Amino acid sequence: MTASERRLCRLLEKLISHPQVLFCDDNGQYKSAADAAPKLVVPAQLAKFAIDRGLLRVCGVGQVEPCEGTKSWVKRFKCKSADKNSNINAFAAQHLQMEEREIFDEAGEMVLTQVNVATSPLLRLFRQKNELGERFLSPVEFAAGQKLRQDYAASAMGRMSCSNWVRVGLASGAASADSCFYDGNAGRMDARKRVMDALQAVGPVLDRVLFSTLIREQGLSAQEQDRHWPKSSSKIVLKIALSRLADHYGLSVSHEQI
């Protein structure tokens, strides 16, 4: 990714937001018409690069305009340049909504990482802001919900377990301390216990809301219809459930201390 490509990206972005025909001058540069705004100048080399790759369409003698390929190229390029270290293909990255989030790692510590926002129902809810820019869910409630989801995934309750190939090659009966770790059964049992404890701590009705929303990924409006609740009420119930879950995990206390 060169500075020239960055420059072309910037110029094309302006061209997309203010569509106009560019005219070739004597030096091979493509310029805006005299009455057009903003005034754009695409140097000869960049213009040739763009026309060769289908980023600009020739629409007459010495005239070019943006086309369908322009917008998608700019989008892909911006995805690529936003995270240079990412190994995600630019074509895939344009369909993801990557954002930075704090999550719990295996050691139980909060770490900053890139996540695809479009995957989790809780993430979608967490992203929503009101007119004042305030989030409906607090970061602590969001973290509590994510922890429950992670525990559930780790507990393997949601999937059928097939053949376990992890122990293949190990001597039979070699039940060392490590084998327990490799087996993962203890970890799963712990995770399962954490999920059950959390749901129990939350309470009888709230645990169903949490389970439906976070684990079954059922929509909030569908839940309202099922339970004959008034519209938009399950959002509030979910918030209460999450705050109680955060209390159970001890997150809200640690947050206040900070």
Add this chain to the structure above:
Amino acid sequence: MNNQVKFRRHADEARARLSRALVSFAFNVEEDELCAATRRNARVAFGRQIAMYLAHVAFELSLSRVAFAFGRDRTTVSHACHLIEDRRDDPEFDQKLDDMEQLLRDAPEPAGPEQ
């Protein structure tokens, strides 16, 4: 060195001077500092990077020609161009550079060296 190359280098140096003068005007940096052989402070270095970038973009000079005109290495100019392009994500800064770029494009051709 034949006359054509001599003329071209003279013109490039004149363009570099104009670019530095414009940065000095727009960003309140001493022009002497921009010409300095050493880096100086961050503000001056940033101003010099803008001047090099503008010379590259507005006058369509190659990186090597800009490097020669500013008495710097070609890779230094390349680094400056990358850096300034990244900074242009800021709309206010972008607009300012757009205006400066336009001003330099409208500048007349530099005169040849004295015979």
